[in-house]
Amino acid sequence: MCQARVFLIKDGTEEEVMKDVIGIEVRPEGLKLKSFFEEPKTVAGEIVEIDFLKHRVLVKPKEPS
């Protein structure tokens, strides 16, 4: 299986936001993270990098538009 872990860069460190993520939707208000085991969660962030081998998604706080 290919679920991912999503990390938010915060104060120079990476904080895990959600694991077992099966899908991410990019929305105006941020990223909607969907998981097998938790309720969907929206993070006010933008994707920085996806690593499909390490199953990691790196997110930074969303810049005001």
Next chain:
Amino acid sequence: MCQARVFLIKDGTEEEVMKDVIGIEVRPEGLKLKSFFEEPKTVAGEIVEIDFLKHRVLVKPKEPS
């Protein structure tokens, strides 16, 4: 393995940009796609949705900022 296929939405259809993608970096000019088997390729696009179960990333053309 968890490589993904990246599709660009173009004229209402989805066009495959790259397969066996192992990583995506979000850059000011677009998305840098990295694959096992091809040279990295930068697409002037933004991520719309990632589906980790279907191993699909959907991209739309980048809006001028």
